[in-house]
Amino acid sequence: MDNGKNGFHPTTLIRDFDRGKTSLLADGRTLREWTLVAREKEIEVAPGVTFPAWTYNGRIPGPTLRATEGERLRITLVNHSAHAHTIHFHGLHAAQVDGTAGIGLSLVQPGGQTVYEFDAEPFGLHLYHCHVTPLAHHIAKGLYGVFLIDPKEARPEADELVMVMNGFDTNFDRANELYAVNTIPFVYMSDPVRVTVGELVRIYLVNVLEYDLVNSFHVHGNFFDWYPTGTSMSPAEHTDTVMLCQGQRGILEITFPREGRFMFHAHQSEFAELGWMGFFEAGCGPACEKSG
Amino acid sequence: MESRLNTWVLGLLPLCVIAVAVVGFAVLDGPGLTARNGPPAEELVVERTVLGAGSIELVVRNAGPDPVTLAQVAVNDAFADFRMSEPEIGRLGSANVRITYPWVDGEAYEVALLTSTGGIVAHEIPVAVLTPDPSGFIGLMALLGTYVGVIPVAIGMLWLPWLRRVPPGWIRALMALTIGLLAWLAIDAALEGMEVANAGAGALGGAGLVGIGAIAAYLVLSGVQNWMSARPGQTGGYRLSLLVSVGIGLHNLGEGLAIGSAYAVGALALGATLVAGFAIHNTTEGLAIVAPVSEERTTPFRLIFLGLVAGGPAILGAWLGAATTQPALAALLLGLGVGAIAQVILQLTPSVRDGGGRFLHPVSITGILTGMLLMYATGLLT
Numbered sequence: 001m002d003n004g005k006n007g008f009h010p011t012t013l014i015r016d017f018d019r020g021k022t023s024l025l026a027d028g029r030t031l032r033e034w035t036l037v038a039r040e041k042e043i044e045v046a047p048g049v050t051f052p053a054w055t056y057n058g059r060i061p062g063p064t065l066r067a068t069e070g071e072r073l074r075i076t077l078v079n080h081s082a083h084a085h086t087i088h089f090h091g092l093h094a095a096q097v098d099g100t101a102g103i104g105l106s107l108v109q110p111g112g113q114t115v116y117e118f119d120a121e122p123f124g125l126h127l128y129h130c131h132v133t134p135l136a137h138h139i140a141k142g143l144y145g146v147f148l149i150d151p152k153e154a155r156p157e158a159d160e161l162v163m164v165m166n167g168f169d170t171n172f173d174r175a176n177e178l179y180a181v182n183t184i185p186f187v188y189m190s191d192p193v194r195v196t197v198g199e200l201v202r203i204y205l206v207n208v209l210e211y212d213l214v215n216s217f218h219v220h221g222n223f224f225d226w227y228p229t230g231t232s233m234s235p236a237e238h239t240d241t242v243m244l245c246q247g248q249r250g251i252l253e254i255t256f257p258r259e260g261r262f263m264f265h266a267h268q269s270e271f272a273e274l275g276w277m278g279f280f281e282a283g284c285g286p287a288c289e290k291s292g
Numbered sequence: 293m294e295s296r297l298n299t300w301v302l303g304l305l306p307l308c309v310i311a312v313a314v315v316g317f318a319v320l321d322g323p324g325l326t327a328r329n330g331p332p333a334e335e336l337v338v339e340r341t342v343l344g345a346g347s348i349e350l351v352v353r354n355a356g357p358d359p360v361t362l363a364q365v366a367v368n369d370a371f372a373d374f375r376m377s378e379p380e381i382g383r384l385g386s387a388n389v390r391i392t393y394p395w396v397d398g399e400a401y402e403v404a405l406l407t408s409t410g411g412i413v414a415h416e417i418p419v420a421v422l423t424p425d426p427s428g429f430i431g432l433m434a435l436l437g438t439y440v441g442v443i444p445v446a447i448g449m450l451w452l453p454w455l456r457r458v459p460p461g462w463i464r465a466l467m468a469l470t471i472g473l474l475a476w477l478a479i480d481a482a483l484e485g486m487e488v489a490n491a492g493a494g495a496l497g498g499a500g501l502v503g504i505g506a507i508a509a510y511l512v513l514s515g516v517q518n519w520m521s522a523r524p525g526q527t528g529g530y531r532l533s534l535l536v537s538v539g540i541g542l543h544n545l546g547e548g549l550a551i552g553s554a555y556a557v558g559a560l561a562l563g564a565t566l567v568a569g570f571a572i573h574n575t576t577e578g579l580a581i582v583a584p585v586s587e588e589r590t591t592p593f594r595l596i597f598l599g600l601v602a603g604g605p606a607i608l609g610a611w612l613g614a615a616t617t618q619p620a621l622a623a624l625l626l627g628l629g630v631g632a633i634a635q636v637i638l639q640l641t642p643s644v645r646d647g648g649g650r651f652l653h654p655v656s657i658t659g660i661l662t663g664m665l666l667m668y669a670t671g672l673l674t
C-alpha cells in the first residue's frame with residue numbers, strides 16, 4: 001500500500017484540520033479563505049488496486065475545512081479536471097452559492113474557477129461535495145469532504161479525530177467493492193488509532209457512502225455521547241452504535257477508561273469485512289492507572 | 293390455348309379468395325376475435341452502441357409483435373436527456389436513440405430504456421470506449437484483413453512444391469488433415485453465428501439464419517460444382533481447390549466480421565499477438581487449398597486467384613463488421629461459411645479413400661483428428 005504515492009495517509013489525515021488563511025474584514029469579522037482544486041487522480045484504494053478517482057486537492061476525503069461560527073468564508077474552486085464540477089456545502093447560505101447545477105454560480109467548467117462566499121452557520125458538523133449530475137458518480141468518485149463549524153464558545157479541549165465513512169465501486173457496477181473510514185480499507189487495523197486513557201476523544205463522523213442505503217459506527221467495550229449534526233451542546237444519546245444515511249453526520253465524545261485495543265467498525269458486518277473496521281489503541285497517559 | 297388460360301385462372305383463384313378475405317377481415321376489424329389479454333408484449337433489442345464525446349447512441353430494434361414507445365432513458369439509475377426521431381418504433385422497425393451523457397472512459401454503464409407502459413429494456417455497456425469513426429479506419433481494416441487473411445493463406449500455399457514431391461499416401465493423409473481443419477472451422481463458425489444471432493432480434497430469425505445460410509451455401513456450391521464438372525477443360529484438382537477456396541473465403545468473411553465488429557466496440561486490442569495468432573491459424577488454410585492440385589500442373593495466376601478468393605473476404609468482412617453490426621446479417625454470413633465448408637468436405641472425401649475405397653482408415657482418422665487439433669491449438673493464440 002503506497003500511501004506516499006497517494007499523497008495522503010489515513011493516520012495523519014485523521015487529525016488534519018485545515019483552518020485556511022485568515023484576515024480581518026472592515027467590520028472586524030474574520031475572513032477565512034481556502035482554495036480547492038478538483039482534479040483526476042489515480043488512488044491506490046487497497047494494496048494493488050488503483051481507482052481512477054476525482055479529488056479535491058488530490059486527496060479523499062478532501063481537506064477538512066474548519067471555521068468558527070459567524071466568520072465570513074470564501075472558498076475558491078479551481079477545476080483542473082476534464083469534467084464540470086461544483087462544491088455544494090451543507091449549511092446556511094444563499095441559493096446563489098449553493099453549488100447546484102443550473103442555479104446561481106452553477107457549473108465550474110474544466111479550466112474554470114468560481115468563488116463561494118457565505119457566513120459560517122450554523123455551528124456543527126457538516127460536509128461538502130460536488131453536485132453535478134450524474135450525482136452518484138461525482139460523489140462516489142471522491143469529490144467530498146468535511147466542513148466543520150465550531151461554536152463561538154469552544155467545545156472542551158479534546159483529542160479530535162475526523163472519520164469519513166466511504167467506499168469505492170472499483171468495477172463501476174453501482175455497488176461498492178471496498179468500504180473504509182478515511183478511504184483506505186483496514187488501515188487502522190494494522191496501524192491503530194492511538195488514544196490516551198482518561199482523555200476526552202472527540203470524533204467528527206460523516207457518512208458519504210454512495211450506493212448503500214445506510215452506514216453505521218460501532219465501538220467495542222466503550223460507550224460514547226452522540227451529538228447528531230453537532231448542532232447542540234448536549235448529547236442526544238449515550239450509546240455504542242449509531243446509524244447514518246448518506247450526508248448524515250454527528251459528533252461522538254468518548255473517554256476510554258481502560259487500556260487496550262478496542263475495535264470499531266460498521267455494524268453492517270459485510271461493510272466491516274470489506275474494509276470498514278479498525279482499532280483504537282488506548283494507551284497509558286500521565287493520568288492513567290495501570291490497574292485498569 | 294383455352295385450356296392453358298383455364299389452368300392459370302384455376303391457379304390464381306385461391307390467391308384472389310385469400311386477398312378478398314384478408315381485406316374483408318381487416319375492414320371488419322377481425323369479427324369474432326377479442327383483443328389481447330394483458331398488456332402489449334414489448335421486446336426491444338439494442339443492435340448497436342456508438343459512444344461519442346458526451347453521448348451514447350443506441351440503435352434499437354423492436355423485435356416484439358406490438359409497436360413500442362420509448363418514453364424515458366436512464367443511465368446508471370439516473371434519468372438522462374435523449375433524442376430520437378420518432379418515439380414509437382413499429383414492429384421490426386428500428387430507431388436511433390441519442391443520449392446526452394458524460395460517460396467516462398473505461399467505466400461500465402447500464403442504459404435502461406423505459407417504455408410508455410413502464411417496462412424496462414436494459415442494455416449493458418461493459419467498458420465504455422470511444423467508438424471509432426468507420427470512415428477513419430477503412431485503411432486499417434484493409435491492413436488487418438490482409439494480415440489475418442491474405443498473407444497467411446499465401447504463405448500456406450507455399451507448401452505446394454513440397455506437396456508435389458511427397459508420395460500419394462501422404463497426400464491422402466494431408467487431405468484428411470484438411471477435412472479436419474475445415475470441420476473445426478465449420479463448428480467454430482456455427483457456434484459464432486448462433487451467438488451473434490442470439491444477441492440480435494429473435495423475430496428476424498435468430499439462430500435459424502445460420503441454418504438458412506448454411507443450406508443456401510451448400511446448395512449453391514453443389515450447383516456450381518455440377519456446372520463446373522460439366523464444362524470441358526476443368527481439371528478435377530483445380531475445381532476442388534477452387535471450392536475449398538470459396539469455402540475458406542466465406543469462413544474468413546465471418547472471421548473478418550468478428551474482428552471488425554470487436555474492434556469497433558473496443559473489445560479488441562489490436563496487437564502483434566492477436567495478428568500473429570490469426571496468421572498462424574490461417575496459414576493452415578493455405579495448405580488446404582493447394583492440397584487438391586498437388587498432383588496436377590497449374591499456373592501461378594490460378595494460384596494467386598485461389599489465394600485471393602480464400603483470403604480476400606477477410607478484408608471485406610472486417611469492413612462490414614467495423615461499419616455496421618447487424619446481428620441478423622452477420623449470422624447469415626457466418627451460416628454461409630458453414631454450408632460452404634460442409635460442401636467442400638463432401639467434395640474432398642473421394643481423395644481420402646484408400647486403395648480399397650475405404651474413407652475411414654487409420655491414416656484418414658488420424659489426419660482428421662490432427663487437423664481439428666491443429667486448428668484448436670492455433671486458435672488458442674488468437
